[in-house]
Amino acid sequence: MVQKSPLPSTPASGLSKCLVQHHPKHYCGVFGIHGHPNAAELTYYGLYALQHRGQESAGIVTTDGKTFNIHRGMGLVPQVFNSDVLHRLVGHTGIGHTRYSTTGSSNIVNAQPLTVDCAKGRIAIGHNGNLTNAAQLREELEASGSIFQTTVDSEIILHLLAQPARDGHESAGARDPHGFRPLALGRMDNGAFVLASETCAFDLIQAKYVRDIEPGEIVIINSEGVHSIQAFPTPRREAFCVFEYVYFARPDSNIANRNVYKVRVEMGRQLAREHKIQADVIVPVPDSGNCAALGYSLESGIPFEMAFVRNHYVGRSFLQPSQFIRDFNVRVKLNLIADLVRGKSVVIVDDSIVRGTTSKARVTSLKEAGAKEVHVLVSCPPHINPCVYGIDFPERSKLMAATNTHDEIRRFLNADSLGYLSLDGMVAATGRPKNAFCLACYDGNYPVDYDPATDKHIIERRRSRAGALTSELEASLRQPRLL
Numbered sequence: 133m134v135q136k137s138p139l140p141s142t143p144a145s146g147l148s149k150c151l152v153q154h155h156p157k158h159y160c161g162v163f164g165i166h167g168h169p170n171a172a173e174l175t176y177y178g179l180y181a182l183q184h185r186g187q188e189s190a191g192i193v194t195t196d197g198k199t200f201n202i203h204r205g206m207g208l209v210p211q212v213f214n215s216d217v218l219h220r221l222v223g224h225t226g227i228g229h230t231r232y233s234t235t236g237s238s239n240i241v242n243a244q245p246l247t248v249d250c251a252k253g254r255i256a257i258g259h260n261g262n263l264t265n266a267a268q269l270r271e272e273l274e275a276s277g278s279i280f281q282t283t284v285d286s287e288i289i290l291h292l293l294a295q296p297a298r299d300g301h302e303s304a305g306a307r308d309p310h311g312f313r314p315l316a317l318g319r320m321d322n323g324a325f326v327l328a329s330e331t332c333a334f335d336l337i338q339a340k341y342v343r344d345i346e347p348g349e350i351v352i353i354n355s356e357g358v359h360s361i362q363a364f365p366t367p368r369r370e371a372f373c374v375f376e377y378v379y380f381a382r383p384d385s386n387i388a389n390r391n392v393y394k395v396r397v398e399m400g401r402q403l404a405r406e407h408k409i410q411a412d413v414i415v416p417v418p419d420s421g422n423c424a425a426l427g428y429s430l431e432s433g434i435p436f437e438m439a440f441v442r443n444h445y446v447g448r449s450f451l452q453p454s455q456f457i458r459d460f461n462v463r464v465k466l467n468l469i470a471d472l473v474r475g476k477s478v479v480i481v482d483d484s485i486v487r488g489t490t491s492k493a494r495v496t497s498l499k500e501a502g503a504k505e506v507h508v509l510v511s512c513p514p515h516i517n518p519c520v521y522g523i524d525f526p527e528r529s530k531l532m533a534a535t536n537t538h539d540e541i542r543r544f545l546n547a548d549s550l551g552y553l554s555l556d557g558m559v560a561a562t563g564r565p566k567n568a569f570c571l572a573c574y575d576g577n578y579p580v581d582y583d584p585a586t587d588k589h590i591i592e593r594r595r596s597r598a599g600a601l602t603s604e605l606e607a608s609l610r611q612p613r614l615l
């Protein structure tokens with residue numbers, strides 16, 4: 133999402149660190165609004181609704197058409213902004229960003245939106261996803277004189293945009309040609325247009341959903357309205373990230389006119405059709421397993437109980453990691469109501485098993501509470517490949533299903549049985565065709581080629597390699613010459 137305007141600014145700071153992370157992390161949430169007197173406040177609430185997509189840093193840039201006002205900081209949206217800050221963010225146009233780092237470290241320099249001054253004025257950008265050829269693009273731009281301030285791939289887009297800058301004060305939203313990440317257009321009562329990663333952001337600010345931005349589409353919003361350009365006249369293979377439906381998107385969002393909650397319930401129903409288990413109770417791992425567990429219960433007729441109670445106020449752990457502390461960290465988020473499971477055969481439903489440690493802890497606590505049997509079901513297929521498109525799925529060696537057999541995983545979890553939703557079952561639950569999705573972390577078919585060296589620190593590594601070479605050269609020049 134891009135905002136252009138003629139030029140100044142104010143930076144900012146804050147601090148926070150995430151705690152125990154049991155699921156793959158997301159990358160970012162983006163939000164933009166054009167033509168509203170309360171642009172900063174509405175962007176703030178938009179980011180609030182998109183907090184689940186990134187919790188490391190947040191930022192807002194607003195403009196009145198003449199100046200840019202910027203505030204970025206580390207931490208959650210309410211930690212980064214307060215009323216004084218929002219008051220300073222004047223202007224009727226704004227973009228905002230919540231970030232989890234997928235390329236570039238988590239630090240304030242890499243917090244977005246990013247801004248750049250160019251010949252035609254100033255540009256701000258908030259970006260969600262990964263550039264799979266970031267290192268190559270950056271090398272080309274640096275060779276032609278671009279100077280980078282951060283190590284995030286998003287800055288590359290800024291430099292690309294700065295080259296053929298258009299005149300005028302406008303906002304733009306663009307979706308990649310394969311449509312990996314969601315982006316939707318909405319409208320406020322006063323006519324202002326809004327763009328957001330997910331439609332749940334529209335609900336909070338009472339904007340009406342207009343439509344999804346198409347893969348490869350660029351929408352330019354200015355005083356004349358919305359102008360749409362299809363940047364890739366030859367359609368590319370669509371590759372929407374299916375894991376958005378499984379886990380990442382909020383259940384109150386709609387993607388491609390499908391409600392995420394309903395899709396997850398359908399995944400649970402499908403799981404029940406594929407794995408018939410004689411159990412007494414279905415228990416979700418909250419919150420990610422809630423909808424699928426409900427679906428399993430509805431389809432099977434087995435009662436549903438919220439036996440795990442989530443502590444929503446778990447903060448950062450300041451204690452040094454040790455096995456004792458790690459065990460504590462796994463338990464601190466969820467507490468079990470033992471009465472609901474004692475002496476029963478229990479099915480627990482979760483959305484994924486990545487490293488397996490948290491699932492094992494859930495099984496252990498159920499058995500310690502007296503559950504007779506514990507069956508683990510997962511509402512998607514096993515993850516056996518890393519993601520290179522913006523989700524922090526680790527390398528293969530750290531993915532439990534990539535390095536262990538089905539029965540080894542079951543034994544590691546100490547579960548009586550283990551079942552995954554099939555690939556076809558997962559896709560069928562979305563109601564969309566298989567070729568509309570990226571399924572690479574499940575089936576290894578990567579829809580877009582990528583640099584195998586790509587990981588989140590690639591640009592930093594390049595920079596430190598370049599630094600090391602320069603120091604080596606300087607050191608060699610300092611050597612006394614013999615001849």
Ligand code: SF4
Binds near residue numbers: 519525571572
């Ligand atoms: S590899 Fe998996 S997580 Fe990554 S974009 Fe594809 S489906 Fe989504």
